[in-house]
Amino acid sequence: MKKYICDVCGWIYDPEVGDPDSGLAPGTKFEDIPDDWECPECGVGKEDFSVLEG
Amino acid sequence: MNITLKDGIDWVGYIDWTVRDFHGYKTESGSTYNAYLIRDEKTALIDAVKAPFVEKYLDHVRALTDLESIDYIVCNHAEPDHSGGLPVAMKACSNAVLVCNAKCKGALEKHYDTADWKWQVVEDGETISLGKRTLSFINTPMVHWPESMFTYVPEDKLLFSMDAFGQHYASAFRFDDEEPLDVILQEAKAYYANIVMLYGRPIAQTMERAAELEIEMIAPSHGVIWRSHIKEVFAAYQKYVVCKPRPKVIVLYATMWKATEQMADAILEGAQECNVEAHLYNVDSTHMTRIATEVLDCAAIAVGSPTLNNSIMPAMAGVLCYLSGLRPTQKQGFAFGSYGWSKRGGPTEIGQAMEAMKIEMVREPIRAQYAPTPEILEECREAGRAMGQYAEQFPAE
Numbered sequence: 001m002k003k004y005i006c007d008v009c010g011w012i013y014d015p016e017v018g019d020p021d022s023g024l025a026p027g028t029k030f031e032d033i034p035d036d037w038e039c040p041e042c043g044v045g046k047e048d049f050s051v052l053e054g
Numbered sequence: 055m056n057i058t059l060k061d062g063i064d065w066v067g068y069i070d071w072t073v074r075d076f077h078g079y080k081t082e083s084g085s086t087y088n089a090y091l092i093r094d095e096k097t098a099l100i101d102a103v104k105a106p107f108v109e110k111y112l113d114h115v116r117a118l119t120d121l122e123s124i125d126y127i128v129c130n131h132a133e134p135d136h137s138g139g140l141p142v143a144m145k146a147c148s149n150a151v152l153v154c155n156a157k158c159k160g161a162l163e164k165h166y167d168t169a170d171w172k173w174q175v176v177e178d179g180e181t182i183s184l185g186k187r188t189l190s191f192i193n194t195p196m197v198h199w200p201e202s203m204f205t206y207v208p209e210d211k212l213l214f215s216m217d218a219f220g221q222h223y224a225s226a227f228r229f230d231d232e233e234p235l236d237v238i239l240q241e242a243k244a245y246y247a248n249i250v251m252l253y254g255r256p257i258a259q260t261m262e263r264a265a266e267l268e269i270e271m272i273a274p275s276h277g278v279i280w281r282s283h284i285k286e287v288f289a290a291y292q293k294y295v296v297c298k299p300r301p302k303v304i305v306l307y308a309t310m311w312k313a314t315e316q317m318a319d320a321i322l323e324g325a326q327e328c329n330v331e332a333h334l335y336n337v338d339s340t341h342m343t344r345i346a347t348e349v350l351d352c353a354a355i356a357v358g359s360p361t362l363n364n365s366i367m368p369a370m371a372g373v374l375c376y377l378s379g380l381r382p383t384q385k386q387g388f389a390f391g392s393y394g395w396s397k398r399g400g401p402t403e404i405g406q407a408m409e410a411m412k413i414e415m416v417r418e419p420i421r422a423q424y425a426p427t428p429e430i431l432e433e434c435r436e437a438g439r440a441m442g443q444y445a446e447q448f449p450a451e
């Protein structure tokens with residue numbers, strides 16, 4: 001599963017970890033995150049994330 | 055006025071005594087835009103000031119050194135309250151190189167015509183030697199903008215913290231021990247709540263990195279410089295980053311014909327029966343700056359609006375929009391309000407807005423059709439009591 005990085009603050013979404021604080025269970029693919037989810041660090045939406053290369 | 059931080063390091067900023075609106079923040083105590091001059095074998099300026107005050111800033115610099123002697127101007131934060139003076143300053147200081155991180159360069163280029171500027175782009179952890187002293191750069195994303203950065207001088211144990219630990223507070227004094235501590239801590243709290251409350255997580259991480267540094271002085275870009283009460287402001291920030299609840303409840307409301315106001319009063323009375331601080335704010339008489347400051351450390355909040363045109367009062371909608379952007383955490387609450395004939399809007403809509411803000415909702419909205427009956431007022435009192443009992447569990451300090 002691909003990791004994604006927040007273009008604004010650099011926080012990395014790791015699908016294996018999810019974002020339990022916002023109700024995203026470990027194993028949640030980035031594509032399956034609801035549209036109203038926000039970056040837990042800076043508050044931007046999914047559209048401000050990019051695939052983490054490497 | 056004492057402007058010397060350390061031997062060779064002076065304040066050269068501007069005290070804005072009269073500003074009362076700062077992008078919506080009601081700055082009742084004015085503000086300052088702090089900038090600093092470091093004279094060593096090389097000479098560096100830390101930040102500039104808001105554009106209208108750039109000549110005053112340059113006058114302060116000229117009083118201490120020739121503008122041609124400036125080798126570096128460090129930009130810690132691209133927001134115009136600190137960068138606005140840069141175009142004039144970069145022209146006037148003809149030998150200066152603009153030092154900032156890559157994100158800041160991008161942001162400055164999108165604000166100003168920078169075609170003639172000389173740049174030195176620095177990475178996190180990079181240093182520049184000024185001779186006896188070193189400038190060490192620490193990226194602090196989202197404290198307050200993505201490009202935000204601290205500059206640290208290890209030899210002087212001095213941290214230039216930009217917006218962090220700042221206060222919108224104009225004063226005749228530059229240092230924390232020249233002012234009553236409770237006043238400046240209150241201003242630091244208001245600043246935190248209104249400017250960076252939503253960035254608690256990145257600020258907590260930044261504080262962890264700062265804790266590894268030896269710090270004798272923190273020079274923010276607004277308000278007084280911390281040298282005697284660093285421990286106190288650090289301890290305060292440690293609470294702010296998690297919106298730590300105190301035994302405090304807030305009743306916030308709007309009203310047309312005072313039905314919702316009666317409900318608010320009853321909720322307040324219920325809470326007052328408990329051993330807590332109970333606050334009452336009408337959004338028409340209290341500015342949202344104050345409301346955000348009070349919400350930061352409350353444990354519970356009741357929010358009320360009557361139904362207006364199938365929606366809520368626009369002044370309340372504005373306050374809720376503002377609060378939801380600031381993302382307070384660790385709050386319980388409920389909605390209330392009076393309506394005439396429709397189910398949507400009013401208390402229903404308030405409840406939905408609070409839920410969207412991730413406030414833990416303890417009950418369904420309390421709704422009164424037109425004027426509240428004694429039974430409904432008793433329900434309000436009971437809900438206020440419950441809110442007070444919940445808030446009582448938290449330590450006062």
Ligand SMILES: Cc1cc2nc3c(=O)[nH]c(=O)nc-3n(C[C@H](O)[C@H](O)[C@H](O)COP(=O)(O)O)c2cc1C
Nearest residue numbers: 008042043044076077133134198199248249250379
């Ligand atoms: C307090 C504050 C918060 C901001 N928050 C955001 C934000 O969340 N997202 C964003 O893209 N820009 C944000 N900005 C940047 C502004 O949108 C940007 O500075 C804009 O150019 C201001 O436009 P104006 O000159 O019309 O006020 C923020 C600016 C300030 C001062």
Ligand SMILES: [Fe+2]
Nearest residue numbers: 006009039042
């Ligand atoms: Fe982010």
Ligand SMILES: [Fe+2]
Nearest residue numbers: 131133198217
């Ligand atoms: Fe800022």
Ligand SMILES: [Fe+2]
Nearest residue numbers: 133135217275
């Ligand atoms: Fe600022």
